[in-house]
Amino acid sequence: MDKLLVHGGRPLHGEVVISGAKNAALPEMCAALLTAEPVHLINVPRLHDVRTMRKLLDNMGVASETHGERGGISFVAHDALSPEAPYELVKTMRASVLALGPLLARFGEATVSLPGGCAIGSRPVDQHIKGLQAMGAQITVEHGYMIAKLPPGQSRLRGARISTDMITVTGTENLLMAATLAEGETVLQNAAQEPEVTDLAEMLIKMGAKIEGHGTSRISIQGVDRLHGCTHQVVADRIEAGTFLCAVAATGGDAFLRHARADHLDAVIDKLLEAGVQVTAEDGGMRVRSPGGALLKAQSFRTTEYPGFPTDMQAQFMALNVLAQGTSTVTETIFENRFMHVNELSRLGAHIAIDGREATVTGGAQLSGATVMATDLRASASLVIAGLVASGETLVDRIYHLDRGYDRMEDKLRGLGADIERLST
Numbered sequence: 001m002d003k004l005l006v007h008g009g010r011p012l013h014g015e016v017v018i019s020g021a022k023n024a025a026l027p028e029m030c031a032a033l034l035t036a037e038p039v040h041l042i043n044v045p046r047l048h049d050v051r052t053m054r055k056l057l058d059n060m061g062v063a064s065e066t067h068g069e070r071g072g073i074s075f076v077a078h079d080a081l082s083p084e085a086p087y088e089l090v091k092t093m094r095a096s097v098l099a100l101g102p103l104l105a106r107f108g109e110a111t112v113s114l115p116g117g118c119a120i121g122s123r124p125v126d127q128h129i130k131g132l133q134a135m136g137a138q139i140t141v142e143h144g145y146m147i148a149k150l151p152p153g154q155s156r157l158r159g160a161r162i163s164t165d166m167i168t169v170t171g172t173e174n175l176l177m178a179a180t181l182a183e184g185e186t187v188l189q190n191a192a193q194e195p196e197v198t199d200l201a202e203m204l205i206k207m208g209a210k211i212e213g214h215g216t217s218r219i220s221i222q223g224v225d226r227l228h229g230c231t232h233q234v235v236a237d238r239i240e241a242g243t244f245l246c247a248v249a250a251t252g253g254d255a256f257l258r259h260a261r262a263d264h265l266d267a268v269i270d271k272l273l274e275a276g277v278q279v280t281a282e283d284g285g286m287r288v289r290s291p292g293g294a295l296l297k298a299q300s301f302r303t304t305e306y307p308g309f310p311t312d313m314q315a316q317f318m319a320l321n322v323l324a325q326g327t328s329t330v331t332e333t334i335f336e337n338r339f340m341h342v343n344e345l346s347r348l349g350a351h352i353a354i355d356g357r358e359a360t361v362t363g364g365a366q367l368s369g370a371t372v373m374a375t376d377l378r379a380s381a382s383l384v385i386a387g388l389v390a391s392g393e394t395l396v397d398r399i400y401h402l403d404r405g406y407d408r409m410e411d412k413l414r415g416l417g418a419d420i421e422r423l424s425t
């Protein structure tokens, strides 16, 4: 199992290229299921989750081919597919559930494993099921699988007004994709407004879908008979960009994040500015300059849906609060178990107390290197940030979590001057 060895204490300087967003690429790969024509994605990040999604699509019979330098992958989902997502693949990546909506919409049937639990929380998919049922699907759960089909005599899903009980990102994406091929109009109320949802909607529009209101909480979709192929560039990963903002802020330094979109990171940038970090949008990206974590002012925040502070940035910003001056509170409102980095940060010398969904961080810690264990994707990133600042050596174990969602993170950090290497065993 690979590990990362970090020698802390080097400020980050230079330029880093931000990759395409994992959470846009995954639904966009599933959108290829909606048409028999070729779908070309550009700027697909090189990630383990992308490889898993490709395997899942391949297993159904979708042909795919990598091309060019710029993360290009083409997909062709022929008419004869096996519309099934088996447990062996779904269990390793919850986003596999994104195949359900497109399969049902195009083929009138789908068998997709229930994703089960996950380290950061229970994460049910009841809203995906409820929404598709509102569109006329018959869904039963048997032997751990969601078996979805259309009622006898019905060849398409039917448009519906759907209001999800909570805002759900992949739920919105699943229903959005399903609605593109449904008969009549679908209105999604309480829809997720994340940039990844908007990027998917823009791709679907290129494929011929009729969508309005994406980027707001009310999306309306007028179903069409068929969609066609398209070429689409995956939007830049705001969470990868935010992670590098926090890494530069913590270590001190000056870096340019090429392709990063400042307009997708307002809530995080506001907190960084209040902390004393300089962040400016520039042509083609974003610049960040920081005097170093110990000279910053700790910031309290609570995670909420977009455009609020993203839960996917909570762990990384907490690493910054550990170093900064003052006491801060961090409230996690999206997932019930997303503080697993806290115990590991404490092993490096952080002072954090947890009470339910609230963590109180006493700043000004002097971190010293230790062996720590990555527990989930963003938790891993926060440990790497802490390791970049800690004195001596930090060994981050179980970095397969990191590889799921960051495109060669250690290479990018090394490019900025960090002393970091991968140990493969």
Ligand code: EPU
Binding pocket: 022, 023, 026, 094, 095, 121, 122, 123, 124, 125, 126, 127, 128, 166, 167, 168, 169, 170, 171, 311, 312, 334, 335, 336, 377, 378, 405
């Ligand atoms: N929820 C339900 N029922 C549902 C759907 C969601 O109860 O049917 C609950 C969840 O348990 C959670 C909340 O609603 O408490 C929000 O979950 P959401 O459905 O929005 O999360 P997701 O779609 O499964 C995506 C990202 C996550 C990110 C969350 C929140 C993808 C592939 N994943 O997950 O990304 O944390 O939205 O923004 O888009 C990551 O990249 O590290 C990651 C975990």
